[in-house]
Amino acid sequence: MSDPQRFAVFGHPIAHSLSPLLHALFAKQRGIALQYVAIDAPPERFIEIARTFFDEGGCGANVTLPDKQLAFELADAHTRAAQRAGVANVLTRQAGGSIEAHNTDGAGLIRDLRERHGVDLRNRRVLLLGAGGAAQAVAFALLDENVRELIVANRTSERARKLADALNVSQRVCISEWNSLGRCGAFDLILNATSVGVLGASMPLSRSLVSENTIAYDLAYGKAAQPFLEWARSAGAARTLDGLGMLIETAADSFEHWHGVRPETEGTLRQLQT
Ligand SMILES: NC(=O)c1ccc[n+]([C@@H]2O[C@H](COP(=O)([O-])OP(=O)(O)OC[C@H]3O[C@@H](n4cnc5c(N)ncnc54)[C@H](OP(=O)(O)O)[C@@H]3O)[C@@H](O)[C@H]2O)c1
Structure with missing residues (x-):
């Protein structure tokens, strides 16, 4: 019998990552034999570590902070989702040994919002706080969902401007200075x-x-999401949601990208919440 295919998640730090657990649960659910490990990859060693993994037969890797930009740069080819995000959270070894970069953040957020939480994004007025890698992926996905207005605000306004320029649909996207957000009205x-x-x-x-x-939706989950969600609750928000569902959907997307079958995610989410 041949060895199971090898997969990994790279990041730094990486011990906290739920990806090995998620992929093990998905693999069991779908009857696929695979090995999936967490590999600590500080940015200064990421390229060397990732290349060694793929040279030694690794089939695919998820990539998390702070290596997503490097993952994009390492790849020989980029899917449209990775191209638009400018960062990659999925790397796949292709026939012939080249590496493809992909990004599942935008699709994962939309699936969580629309399918799990029943949020119809059409015609909504949306505020996006942040203009880093995740914000960039998510911004394109929100526009695909036909939001009415997307306001991007980032501590470093230059980065927000760059993101708004990349989105290239000025009639629906504008930026707000971080300090002027209070004048934007409700979202x-x-x-x-x-x-x-x-x-x-x-x-x-x-x-x-x-x-x-x-x-109010925080892309982070668990403790990291609490301060923002508590602020939103105290300000009177109708609903507050964290990014655990998004994480599971992005993991499921990468599983499907590699194995050609989509795992069921609702039971997995319930398992992680108990
Ligand atoms: N649930 C999921 O599946 C999922 C997926 C991806 C990301 N995420 C979460 O999304 C978040 C962002 O990830 P990322 O990959 O986009 O990170 P990133 O590329 O490093 O971007 C970080 C963003 O946070 C802003 N920021 C940092 N410190 C700040 C502060 N003290 N005040 C105001 N703004 C500050 C940065 O603003 P500047 O430009 O001014 O530095 C930048 O916009 C993280 O919490 C991550 O865990 C979740």
Whole structure:
């Protein structure tokens, strides 16, 4: 019997990653034999570590902070989703040994919002906080869903401007200076795509961004999502959601990309929540 195919997740730090558990659960569910490990890859060693993994027969890898940009640069080919995001969270060895970069963040968020939480994004007024890798992937996906207006705000305004330029549909996208956000009025959906919660930093936000209809969604999950979601609840938001469902959907997307079958995710989410 041949050895099971090898997969990995790269990041730094990586011990906290749920990816090995998720892929093991998906593989069991679908009856696929595979090996999936977490590999610590500090950015200065990422290229060497990733190349060795693929040279030694690795089939695919998820990539998390802070290596997503490097993963994009390492790849020989890029899917449209990776191209648009400018960063990659999935690498796949192709026939002949070349590496393809893909990005599942945008699709994962939309699937979680639309299919799990029943949020219809059409015609919504959306505030996107952050302009890093995740924000970039998510912004394109939101426009695909026909939101009415997308306001991007980032601590470093130059980065928000760059993202708005990349989106290239100026009539629906505008940027707000970080300090002027309080003048933007209330939003139907506020997405926190900053790493503030993960870093344990603070992000003062005006309560005027929230109405009784607002949905607040933090791409982070668990403890890291709590400060933003608590702020939204205290400001009167209708619903507050964290990014655990998105994480599971992005993992399922990469599983499907590699194995050609999509795992069921609802039971997996319930398992992680208990
Ligand atoms: N659930 C999921 O599946 C999923 C997937 C991807 C990402 N995420 C989460 O999304 C978040 C962002 O990830 P990323 O990959 O986009 O990270 P990233 O590329 O490093 O971007 C970080 C963003 O956070 C902003 N930021 C950092 N510290 C800040 C502070 N003190 N005040 C205000 N803004 C600050 C940065 O602003 P500057 O430009 O000014 O530095 C930038 O916009 C993380 O929490 C990550 O865990 C979740």
